Amino acid sequence: MMNDPTRTTPAARPLPARFTAIVENTDWDEKILDRQPWFDGACLVILVSATALLAPLFLRFFQG
Structure with missing residues (x-):
């Protein structure tokens, strides 16, 4: 018996709004790429x- 692929699992639930705001307002990738030559x-x-x-x-x- 296979699971329904459209059913939301606990790992696939969207993040709460406060965490989404934190993730969207960070630019770690830009900071890392700025320091890549160093x-x-x-x-x-x-x-x-x-x-x-x-x-x-x-x-x-x-x-030897």
Whole structure:
């Protein structure tokens, strides 16, 4: 027996008006996209630093 797909489940109920207003009045995506180059640069610095610090350990481990 299959469930009726048009029936509203608890997870599909719309948010109350106060939560809808909070969600609609936030612009987190714009704030995140404004800082995307900074975030990319920080990730690149961390990746290069980790590679520079860990490369000698891996070489020493694999060379015996």
